[in-house]
Amino acid sequence: MTDTPDRAASPPGATTAPAAPESAGAAPAAPVSEASAPVPAAPAPDARTAAVRAYRPALRDGVLLSGPLLRGPRTVHLIRHPATGAAFEAGVKEFFLLSRLDGTRNLDDLAPAYAARFGRRLDEGNWNRLLGLLGTRGLLDGAPDPPPPAPAPTRTGTFWRGTRRMVADADATTARLHRILRPLLHPALQLPLLAAVLAMEVALVLHFGELMDGTLELFRQPVVLAAVALFLWFSITVHELAHGVAAQHYGGHVAEIGLRWRFPAAMLYCTVDNYLFLPGRRAKLVIAGAGAHINLLLLLPFALWWALLPVDDPARPLLAGLLFLGSVQGLSNLVPLPPLDGYRMLGHALGAAHLAPETRTYLALRAGRGGTEATAAYPRRARTLYTAYGIGSALLLLLAATGTCVVAVLLLLR
Numbered sequence: 001m002t003d004t005p006d007r008a009a010s011p012p013g014a015t016t017a018p019a020a021p022e023s024a025g026a027a028p029a030a031p032v033s034e035a036s037a038p039v040p041a042a043p044a045p046d047a048r049t050a051a052v053r054a055y056r057p058a059l060r061d062g063v064l065l066s067g068p069l070l071r072g073p074r075t076v077h078l079i080r081h082p083a084t085g086a087a088f089e090a091g092v093k094e095f096f097l098l099s100r101l102d103g104t105r106n107l108d109d110l111a112p113a114y115a116a117r118f119g120r121r122l123d124e125g126n127w128n129r130l131l132g133l134l135g136t137r138g139l140l141d142g143a144p145d146p147p148p149p150a151p152a153p154t155r156t157g158t159f160w161r162g163t164r165r166m167v168a169d170a171d172a173t174t175a176r177l178h179r180i181l182r183p184l185l186h187p188a189l190q191l192p193l194l195a196a197v198l199a200m201e202v203a204l205v206l207h208f209g210e211l212m213d214g215t216l217e218l219f220r221q222p223v224v225l226a227a228v229a230l231f232l233w234f235s236i237t238v239h240e241l242a243h244g245v246a247a248q249h250y251g252g253h254v255a256e257i258g259l260r261w262r263f264p265a266a267m268l269y270c271t272v273d274n275y276l277f278l279p280g281r282r283a284k285l286v287i288a289g290a291g292a293h294i295n296l297l298l299l300l301p302f303a304l305w306w307a308l309l310p311v312d313d314p315a316r317p318l319l320a321g322l323l324f325l326g327s328v329q330g331l332s333n334l335v336p337l338p339p340l341d342g343y344r345m346l347g348h349a350l351g352a353a354h355l356a357p358e359t360r361t362y363l364a365l366r367a368g369r370g371g372t373e374a375t376a377a378y379p380r381r382a383r384t385l386y387t388a389y390g391i392g393s394a395l396l397l398l399l400a401a402t403g404t405c406v407v408a409v410l411l412l413l414r
Contacts, residue, residue, distance in 0.1 A: 052124060057131055058103030058141040064277040065099060068092070069353040070385070072361065073377040076353070078276055081138060084149050085273055088137065093118060097130060103141065152256070165258040166268070174244030174254045185249055197296045200303045201331070204323055212410050214320025219411075221318070228322050232329055235298050236268055239291035239333075243270040246290035250283035276353075284348040288341045295330035299323055335400070337393055355389055362386040 062082025068075050077095040079088045090098060096117060100110060107127050114122040134140045155164040167173050184190075204211060218225055244254040247270075255273040259266060270291075278284060299322075306319040334342040338356045347355045363386065365374040375383060 049124065052128060053107045055131075056103050056106045057101050057134070059098065059101050059134075059139055060141045060143060063139055064274060065095065066276050068095075068351060069276075070351055070382055071353045072358050073375075073379065073382060079139065080274065080277055081146070083138075084146050086137075094130060097122075098134075101134075101140075157261075160263045161261065163258055163260045163269075165256055167257040170244060170254045170257040170270070171248075173257075174241065174248050177241060178245045178248035181245060182249070185245075193297060193300075194293070196300060197293070200296070200300060201327060203303070203307070204327060207320070210317075211320045211324040212407070214317035214322075215324045216321075216411050217317040218321030218325075224318055228325060231322070232325060235295050235326065235329065238294055238298065240268045240270040242290040242294040243272065243287060246287045247272040247275065250278055250287065252278055252283075252287065281348055281351075285345055288344040288348065289334070291341055292330045292333040295326065295333070299326045299330070302326075335396060337396060350385060352385060355385075356393070359386040359389045359393070363390050 060082065064078075064080040064082070066078035066080075068077060071089075075092050076089045077092075077098075079090055079098065080086070081088075093114075096114065097110060100113075107122070107124065111122045114120075131140070135143055138144065138146050152165070156162050218228060240257050244257060246252075247254055252272045253274050254270065256269075256271040258269060258271075260269050261267075272287065275284065275287065278287075302319055302322055306316060306323060309316045309319070333340050334345070336342040336346040343356070347353065352358070362375060362378060362382070366372070366387075368374055378386075
């Protein structure tokens with residue numbers, strides 16, 4: 001599964017921003033004794049207003065802006081600091097201004113476009129508060145560099161729950177792999193492989209009974225079962241590396257590959273820290289789906305071997321069991337429930353952030369005393385999306401529980 005840092009702070013809205021900071025290039029004034037030097041007069045209001053209106057701010061190099069994301073009743077954009085990696089949320093109006101801060105526009109240049117877009121005037125007070133917030137967070141060109149972030153610990157948490165970094169330099173490792181594998185990532189090769197995977201899964205569904213018999217036979221042979229378990233663990237490792245290689249292919253930065261556990265369960269993870277800021281929806285979908293894709297690709301040689309063996313060959317049932325367990329491993333990652341990759345893919349496809357928790361919040365408000373009045377702030381698209389995901393996820397959980405019980409009963413009855 002892929003991870004993205006979730007460190008979003010309050011949005012840079014005009015109502016919460018602090019006052020504008022001093023000019024980035026101005027040196028602090030030296031202390032002066034009242035008896036030895038006169039106190040300079042404050043600049044005239046007209047001069048100060050003219051200076052503010054003439055100021056042409058620019059975002060500092062490397063600041064990343066995301067596309068629009070639906071989050072609850074609001075549409076937000078993410079802004080990422082290039083040095084600290086801290087991410088902040090901005091509303092649509094703030095993003096409209098942020099995306100135009102290139103050092104060539106001042107308040108008088110932006111105000112007409114703002115009024116045409118939103119039907120209201122951009123006044124000097126809101127402009128100052130926005131610039132103040134950007135300055136205090138070090139997002140403007142010329143702002144002082146913040147202290148570098150402390151290095152992440154190798155391990156966090158306890159025996160019962162925590163994470164451990166498994167690759168010392170995940171970005172360098174995946175970059176090397178990407179350089180080696182790049183010729184294999186061309187769509188001319190990957191699309192036929194994807195078609196082969198789909199054909200394999202169709203063939204396996206048509207031989208479902210044989211797969212059940214093979215899985216049962218596999219559990220009767222502990223040595224072979226241990227070898228299959230080792231292969232599946234290897235497949236999980238390759239799964240995370242595939243996320244990282246795909247991220248490198250689209251210009252992503254792999255921050256960490258490690259192990260996350262909540263006793264007794266454990267899973268590997270791959271963190272791409274600029275994942276949500278990559279241009280285009282396709283890149284995000286490919287990165288999220290790369291792990292499941294490689295899991296299923298690893299089964300293709302075994303599927304071909306299984307298809308070519310005679311029906312009475314003793315190796316055929318064992319291969320059928322391997323194909324069943326491997327397919328469950330790969331396809332289950334595409335289920336759109338957290339924390340699986342399919343959940344992230346659905347969020348990217350819909351342009352929605354934190355889909356599951358926002359759905360719970362919406363449904364709780366809807367079911368509360370306020371009813372429809374409590375959710376009046378939600379736009380129609382948000383109401384439809386959260387309602388549909390709530391119903392769909394409940395049906396998926398029911399289907400998964402039913403399917404697990406059916407498979408268990410079939411294995412016991414054979």
